Amino acid sequence: MTRLRIAVQSKGRLSEGGMDLLKRCGLRFAYGRDKLHQRAENMPVDLMLVRDDDIPNFVASGACDYGIVGENVLREEQLAGGRTAELEIALRLGFATCRLKLAVPVEGEIRDLADLQGKAIATSYPGITRAYLATRGIDVEIVEMRGSVEVAPRLHIADAICDLVSSGATLQANGLKAIETVFESEAVLIRRKGVQAPETDSIARILMRRAEGVIASSQ
Ligand code: PRP
Ligand code: ZN
Ligand code: MG
Numbered sequence: 001m002t003r004l005r006i007a008v009q010s011k012g013r014l015s016e017g018g019m020d021l022l023k024r025c026g027l028r029f030a031y032g033r034d035k036l037h038q039r040a041e042n043m044p045v046d047l048m049l050v051r052d053d054d055i056p057n058f059v060a061s062g063a064c065d066y067g068i069v070g071e072n073v074l075r076e077e078q079l080a081g082g083r084t085a086e087l088e089i090a091l092r093l094g095f096a097t098c099r100l101k102l103a104v105p106v107e108g109e110i111r112d113l114a115d116l117q118g119k120a121i122a123t124s125y126p127g128i129t130r131a132y133l134a135t136r137g138i139d140v141e142i143v144e145m146r147g148s149v150e151v152a153p154r155l156h157i158a159d160a161i162c163d164l165v166s167s168g169a170t171l172q173a174n175g176l177k178a179i180e181t182v183f184e185s186e187a188v189l190i191r192r193k194g195v196q197a198p199e200t201d202s203i204a205r206i207l208m209r210r211a212e213g214v215i216a217s218s219q
Helices: 015-024 052-061 071-079 082-086 126-135 169-173 198-217
Strands: 004-009 037-039 045-050 066-070 087-092 098-105 120-123 141-144 160-165 176-185 187-192
Touching: 004 015, 004 052, 004 198, 015 045, 015 198, 045 052, 052 066, 052 071, 052 082, 052 087, 052 187, 066 071, 071 082, 071 087, 071 126, 071 176, 071 187, 082 087, 087 198, 098 126, 120 126, 126 141, 126 176, 160 169, 160 176, 169 176, 187 198
Parallel strands: 004 045, 004 066, 120 141, 120 160
Antiparallel strands: 037 045, 066 187, 087 187, 098 160, 098 176
């Protein structure tokens, strides 16, 4: 029997919530979280535990049928071009809500969006950041960073940052304040657009119906 392949983040913001949702949908797994490939014992479903940034491309290329990923990561990968344009959101999952925000030093001269003109902005989301500012006529230099973006102003690598904020603790601990929300995100279930493979579609439908129930009951 053909098995449904779902890509889930191996570690980070969405991994626990993603696994938790799948378990509450009735899937049972034998192994711990460190295994790259997990086989459900009671349904024809396989999980691939990978880096979140890779999930849109894994689904777009057909390596996986579905993926659980932050909408911010989906959007960023889609702005990077390629086959990710063929992806769609099958279901909004209602967890891992966060905002991508522009933030600046509390003690600085930058107060609003207009003050960012010509400045350097550190971010792990160059596509979303650039697109947002471009539509508002703000021209900036993007400094791309993989992580620890919040240290950039202090190290004089950039004047401002554009990074994910959930509690706000990271901004506060680094003497930064948000001046603008660029993107609102939550975990989403993605798949390729169009007709789904008939061998796996029925199991996907069952899982999504259960997920809708789980999401509704936890709101
Ligand atoms: C994000 C972001 C901040 C932090 C914000 O990092 O980059 O560091 O979360 O959350 P807070 O407002 O609750 O403090 P994440 O944990 O996603 O990891 P990463 O920076 O390694 O991508
Ligand atoms: Zn990532
Ligand atoms: Mg971080």
